[in-house]
């Protein structure tokens with residue numbers, strides 16, 4: 209998934225191309241992909257959708273969806289959206305700044321950072337959560353170290369088993385992901401723009417405001433939307449770290465699957481929640497696609 | 507006609523090092539007001555470096571720069587008021603064509619109405635009056651370069667700097683746009699430095715052509731002088747002399763080429779009898795003669811290519827490389843590949859170089 213989307217952004221950096229893929233002939237090589245995609249993606253979604261509207265008695269109905277709009281489950285969606293939003297904004301900004309720095313550094317530095325980003329961007333999940341507990345938990349190494357020099361984070365109410373803790377933990381794979389997907393856009397920035405701007409008498413600030421930021425904004429937006437959806441669907445890290453402390457949709461689905469025996473409408477509530485996630489992801493992806501198209505015009 | 511007396515730009519003793527590599531060495535150049543000087547030289551000879559130093563994009567160098575009587579050495583680019591046109595892709599991709607052209611005026615806080623008027627004039631001048639609202643990616647490479655030119659001229663620059671502005675375009679467009687650049691340059695009277703590695707291009711647009719080699723200016727002269735009287739073998743090789751024929755000095759000021767003795771126009775070495783040299787002979791400086799003419803050399807035609815009014819022949823004359831000979835197409839019509847052909851050098855004198 210990550211690699212696939214990363215390529216999509218890569219294409220925006222090359223600013224041309226793309227139209228060839230639209231020709232009918234171009235689809236033939238995509239056949240195997242289409243088959244795999246259908247089997248692992250379209251078909252399961254269809255099944256989930258079917259289950260979500262099938263009651264325990266085998267009859268169709270929207271009972272599960274009615275539950276979806278009750279307070280507890282709306283709360284989970286809200287939690288998920290909030291977490292995705294904040295972690296995407298934070299990691300997007302930090303990642304973009306690092307990518308900018310990487311872009312301007314030597315080529316060996318670049319390959320080290322992009323390799324590290326490649327590993328870290330895929331390093332979510334349980335190991336990451338435990339790494340964090342070991343470092344930032346109440347008895348974590350870094351927390352104790354900070355305590356020794358007089359900074360008592362937990363004394364000030366901080367805990368990683370919380371919303372802000374999750375934002376920080378997510379940053380650990382979100383920032384590298386941002387670096388990966390945003391660097392190609394930076395590579396598309398030509399030094400001639402800066403030099404032309406300078407020779408025309410513009411200050412650095414004017415160049416930033418009038419050229420660089422407007423040029424990069426679409427790609428930045430696309431990358432941030434990608435972070436949003438990656439955070440939105442993350443499950444294992446959150447689960448390992450906070451269990452039930454913060455209400456998030458994937459965690460709720462997880463607990464439903466885990467077999468709190470459900471009856472009636474609740475039997476297919478998990479499916480309905482999953483459909484809700486798919487819908488939200490699809491909306492995000494539409495905006496993602498739009499910003500990619502916008503970026504490609506740059 | 508603009509009188510080109512007053513010195514607009516004076517570069518003195520410019521030197522630039524990248525680590526231990528000297529990109530420029532003791533480079534001096536004066537450009538008269540309203541003049542177009544082309545810098546010509548192979549890739550890596552330091553042309554771009556000169557341009558960037560004059561434009562203020564590179565401030566770390568030795569030597570002095572005086573523009574219109576003011577020493578501007580060390581002044582940053584944004585204060586120099588010089589227009590630059592780069593090889594390609596220099597338009598701001600997020601702005602329309604007219605916004606690009608207006609950029610420098612916007613920086614100078616010119617009112618919107620006045621900006622629009624000026625950009626419309628300039629776009630008209632580069633024949634793109636109807637494309638003001640287009641985005642750069644909607645234009646062809648040639649159109650983009652014309653917009654870049656209009657953008658550079660919008661600020662009424664003291665000096666216009668062009669770094670191989672045509673090298674990314676195809677041959678036909680290249681000729682068309684270089685003529686436009688020259689027309690506009692004459693119209694506006696803008697002092698211009700034009701960098702290129704294309705000999706024909708430099709000769710076609712410039713008042714004077716400076717031939718550069720290894721970070722130095724070898725010769726700077728009008729195109730005609732440079733062509734007829736290149737001062738060094740390097741300059742000669744850059745203005746169309748392609749044949750290097752082994753030869754021998756015979757007496758003072760004379761050289762024996764193939765079976766013929768000709769005067770020497772230029773030779774840096776000592777005129778020692780019997781010294782082995784190479785003679786530089788232009789393809790068009792051969793004449794087809796009958797086989798029994800004294801001094802003629804006979805060889806076999808190996809290649810033949812028709813170039814419109816001229817036909818280029820490759821002739822085997824018993825020396826290691828093929829000799830390239832240009833004949834008028836009417837003379838060459840009856841010659842086929844495989845025929846034998848007798849030639850003499852038709853020019854009165856030739857340039858000679860050490861082996």
Ligand SMILES: Nc1ncnc2c1ncn2[C@@H]1O[C@H](COP(=O)(O)OP(=O)(O)O)[C@@H](O)[C@H]1O
Pocket residue numbers: 524527528529547548549550551552553554555556
């Ligand atoms: N940023 C740089 N770092 C190191 N060497 C450079 C740099 N820019 C140019 N050079 C060297 O300086 C010399 C002149 O380069 P340049 O002015 O770009 O040549 P040209 O424009 O004639 O092709 C070349 O040998 C080139 O390799």
Ligand SMILES: [Mg+2]
Pocket residue numbers: 550553554555670
């Ligand atoms: Mg160059």
